Amino acid sequence: MNATAKVLEPRWERRKDARPGELVAAAMDLFIEKGFAATRLDDVAKRAGVSKGTLYLYFDSKEDLLKAAIREGYSEPLHHGEQVLASFEGSAEDLLRLILKMWWEEVGATKQAGLTKLVIGESQNFPELARFYHDEVIQRAHKLVSAAMERGIQSGEFRAVNLPYAQRIACAPMVLLMLWKHSFACCVPNTVDPQEYVATHADMLIHALKARPGEDPGRGDK
Amino acid sequence: MNATAKVLEPRWERRKDARPGELVAAAMDLFIEKGFAATRLDDVAKRAGVSKGTLYLYFDSKEDLLKAAIREGYSEPLHHGEQVLASFEGSAEDLLRLILKMWWEEVGATKQAGLTKLVIGESQNFPELARFYHDEVIQRAHKLVSAAMERGIQSGEFRAVNLPYAQRIACAPMVLLMLWKHSFACCVPNTVDPQEYVATHADMLIHALKARPGEDPGRGDK
Amino acid sequence: MNATAKVLEPRWERRKDARPGELVAAAMDLFIEKGFAATRLDDVAKRAGVSKGTLYLYFDSKEDLLKAAIREGYSEPLHHGEQVLASFEGSAEDLLRLILKMWWEEVGATKQAGLTKLVIGESQNFPELARFYHDEVIQRAHKLVSAAMERGIQSGEFRAVNLPYAQRIACAPMVLLMLWKHSFACCVPNTVDPQEYVATHADMLIHALKARPGEDPGRGDK
Amino acid sequence: MNATAKVLEPRWERRKDARPGELVAAAMDLFIEKGFAATRLDDVAKRAGVSKGTLYLYFDSKEDLLKAAIREGYSEPLHHGEQVLASFEGSAEDLLRLILKMWWEEVGATKQAGLTKLVIGESQNFPELARFYHDEVIQRAHKLVSAAMERGIQSGEFRAVNLPYAQRIACAPMVLLMLWKHSFACCVPNTVDPQEYVATHADMLIHALKARPGEDPGRGDK
């Protein structure tokens, strides 16, 4: 293994352990950028710096690669959120504000935000994927927000809103902002400032939830 | 194919000018049902009862057909909303509730709701389409909601919220419900009742907006 | 449609009715020549003078094309043989000799003889095909030979051999000659003269079957 | 992987020189089972318990492996047959019957029978292989049968048939039975009993060959 040999750089390199992650990362980038159908495996391979065939050493099919990308997406920030929920000791309002802030910072502002668009767009073509995403991502996110709201209701800080629906409505603007960032944001001039958006949402949400003496205490669970 | 045979055949005849509309309708159905990439022009033609070649008499390409479908989608309900806005004379709260109700009934509950998902999903591949949708659909919807909220602020009925953002946040749950209906709704058991969802949203929104004596009047336009 | 236009020869021509037959013929040639796996649809298309896509207008898959080729193969000569069997009025020996002669002339000497090799080679990969071939080709051929032998046994012209087996043994040399022609014949110098081969087989077969006064009349059906 | 670990590991070790044989055996099994094209070297390696790369230490290519498998196939039974021929002292009829019996027991009934089908199927793609098989297997088998028949003719036990052809015709049913076993036998219900088949063939063959006083002595060598 002399210097001369080194100059002829090897046609390929062996990196078994690092590979799957790199491939998924490359695939995720392109799926997010172009959508599932418009992403060619050629391009995924090229971006990952491998040949097309290598993809099939680690994944059974294009769909399998998509699943891996989705799976990879949100587990970390969700886990973080759950930890915060468990240890937080302030008011429900502060907890809710914190969750929304983290949501944006750890998910919305990252490229993974694009996965949500992806899953929504492909849910009909891959119902199994949609179910997985629903169970592993949506449900967990909903539980986080639910728990924070429930805590406020229990303590009398919030009104007794119809939780299963109110929680969805609390999440909706966050999700839509993520979608916006990965759809219209690129092609329209008038852009949205996420900070301001999230702040306004938090304010309105708190305002909508706050219990006030002598007022209608909310719809409750119907 | 002689004259005699001809006489027996044409029991009824297609109205020539109705064609493009039928083609767009067929395309819209399939685009919504399967997504852009997964829709084959063969199937569009079959559903419209014409040959594949006929599509190209009226549309330049598959993308062109998509544009036409998008264009067709929401003009009517938006127009209706604008008329209501112009003529409505009740309170801002009632106007806002009415707009949300109409949104769901005339758009969300119809199959066209699926177009929103479609546009979001394809926005990167067809920026021009995204721009069109933004200008012709989103902006108009935003203006409707904005106007209703503005009216309440002017009259002192609502707090002086940050309108450009507050209006987005008011719309978000509606949009997300439409997306839900065309994505996860099909593949997960736990379903959402749109009536309850919209009602909860309206209540929370009004609650968030209502001015109350001696309270912070809101963030205003910063 | 003037002469000038004619010079620019059309990219393609419409020949819906003629096409399937041409495609099957081209496919059969190549399947016989190279085997199923080694035949590329590209080449089939090229030989048929069409594009690759055209194949898929008429056949669902490569396997489907193979089935069509097999189906096409022997129906005519078998039908002819059955007609001869029904109308022949000479001795059983003459009938048997005639059938063997026709077998060679109408099947063995034609390119379709190669189909037999094909089916045998692919029978494991396509059991359904093998079953079809067995039922529609082998069984019919066996019935022809069986009937001729049976006729001789009934009339006392032949010994009472174990018909189901004897008939297979009568066919075997014919089948093997077909296989030989499409396998070793091309690559070994020492060639076989089919005429002489068939004649020798006929003689030996008749000799084996002929009843002779005062002799063991054969094994019968065991 | 330190020395300590090494000590525990090697409970048994492969005999280095046995390798090629194991590889060929694995390849033969799979070639017979699935055909040449449908056999993947991955599977061959897996069955042999080695890595894919190892195959290329012993064989240049897939074709080379096929050749080795073919080469391996019949040398032993052929050798046995030749020994029997040299030492047999009974009648020609008994010799012929013995050869057919051994053919079935030592070749036809074993899995190697499938090689014949393989070679026939691939003969066009690999003419060199076909030539090898012809020279090393077919010719030797033919010589065995020829010799037995020749012995009978010389002794007056058999008619003076056209030997080069008669011998082929004597072999054909045996070969076809082997092919049958590896093609249609698996996919059609109506199965053939090899014992009865071989017995019937032997009887008919002897009957066809036996000289009888006062009869046509056969066609001779034309």
Add this chain to the structure above:
DNA sequence: CATGAATGAGGTTTCATTCAT
């Protein structure tokens, strides 16, 4: 206008072969 047979580029997937370790 309308048809639908034909096209052919381009997609995913496979697998014999290579070669750094």
Add this chain to the structure above:
DNA sequence: GATGAATGAAACCTCATTCAT
């Protein structure tokens, strides 16, 4: 010697688009 990750050239198949009829 042995490994198995990596390669890349095809292979089959799809489908938006064209154009002779």
